[in-house]
Amino acid sequence: MPDPGDAAPARRRIAYVLPVYNEQDNIAVFHDALTEATAARDDLDFEFVYVDDGSRDSSLERLLELRTADPRVTVLSLSRNFGHQLAVTAGLDLVAEDGTADAVIVMDTDLQDPPRVSIEMVGLWETGVDVVYGQRRSRKDSVFKRSTAYVFYWALDRLASIEIPRNVGDFRLMDARVVAEVSRYREHGRFLRGIVAHVGFRQEALLFDRDERYAGETGYPLRKMLSFAANGILGFSTAPLRMISRLGIAISLLSVLLALYVLYVRIFEPDQTVPGWAFLGVGMFLLGGLQLIMMGVIGSYLGRVYIEAQDRPLYSLSLVARDGGPPHPRRH
Ligand code: UDP
């Protein structure tokens, strides 16, 4: 071992974690843009970890092709579509296990997150910031996507026990020690941006303009968006459970007032009758509905407990291609 004192400072290494789901027409353009942006920092080493999330198009073949021209490309392939959050997790796990990267950048592969912004993130990281998250100054998503996102983050802000920044996706740079912490969180219903906020360290925003998707279509249809939102709220808040008891107390108080009213009429105005079955009917359905909704709230938490208790692996890899070697099936 040479004396660390007179050795040239080791080159710092940045790993990109890049989830891919049906992005066949984006991959080449994206990789070119990324190579161009990273070329500005030839004092750093880069690794590009593409995670194919069970794509049904020729994304995987395109990714493997990239490796022939660029040995810095690593390709992981999940055995089926596990979803964006788990695809990113698989990439982060590889980097955390390997331990050679000094920082990791997570970004989408549809060119919505501009590669040159990731290099700005590196600049901030070098000043000592542990997490640089991309905050959208503007975004070109549909009105529907923007308004649902707004409502969701408003609710999350009010409910969650930790502060999760608004207008922030998963586009971010994390120092290696943050990645090590994040990969200790093994929950199944994953909400990575919440986990990153939860681990702490020094976090700062970098404003950027989010572009339109270059080609293909979103891999986040309404169904996935809803389950993602549920993971955010259920994973970081037990406020809905407390709301049940509050609602119960409110309804009970109301019924006491109602009872007093009935008693009053009965004693002091014997000629007047208290309105009957219509009121009872409506009240019954209202309470029945409320009770079912509240059971649903409890059920959602219970469902998460069940999933966690099963403790299944988060994802399965079907292929790993790294270090210039040929792709090989994953050994465990
Ligand atoms: N993605 C993924 N698995 C999925 C859906 C999406 O790995 O099941 C990837 C996708 O290839 C992209 C990123 O996650 O790189 C963000 O997805 P998308 O652009 O479809 O979401 P949006 O930008 O519309 O929210």
Ligand code: MG
């Ligand atoms: Mg996108």
